[in-house]
Amino acid sequence: MGQFFTAYQTRIQATGVVIEADGVHVAPSTAPYRVALVAHLPGNLNSGNHHVYADVIDANGQIVTNPPVKLGWTWNGRRIDEPAPPVALDKTAPMDTASGNIEIHKGQTLSVWLQDDSGKFVSNVVSGLSTAISDADPATGNSLFHNSFYVVFAPQVGTVTEPTPQPEADSILIRLAQLEARLDALEKSFRDLQGD
Secondary structure, rough: OOHHHHHHHOOOOOOOEEEEEEEEEOOOOOOEEEEEEEEOOOOHHHOOOOEEEEEEEEOOOOEEOOOOOOEEEOOOOOOOOOOOOEEEEEOOOOOOOOEEEEOOOOOOOOEEEEEOOOOOOOOOEEEEEEOOOOOOOOOHHOOOOOEEEEEEEOOOOOOOOOOOOOOOOHHHHHHHHHHHHHHHHHHHHHHHOOOO
């Protein structure tokens, strides 16, 4: 069982989402999985890191080992030439903090979700994950650009496995960020061709 899951297990509810992180948004969804918890890790758990850690739990509230989904992600301002490969949730050693993680670099504001092998979203989207949070006492393990988050996904209660596709605000924002990155790259290429 992951270290962070042990710390937050009692806060996870059977329905809804618990958000213990300022500036974070979770879009509503009828996808097969829901976000159950988003927590800004306290310094004693974070130890100076800058990551999004994630676990998937089953209907009984237990961690699913190597689930058939991956953690998808992007960030505001991401360019087309900047990869964001989905992350497997396959860490199982007792000392692991969570099943998977993504590093948050200085200046990035991440969005994360679960997706299947085809790239289809199978959960709602968590957005607003940033390390630009100052801490009055860096000795606690958190300081500016050294903050982490823990996200738990759970099965959606009362939905079928294949919900009716619906446009979601955050998935539209992610697509918009990707299109803006392509436009920025085209504008840069155009300026380079003109010799600016």
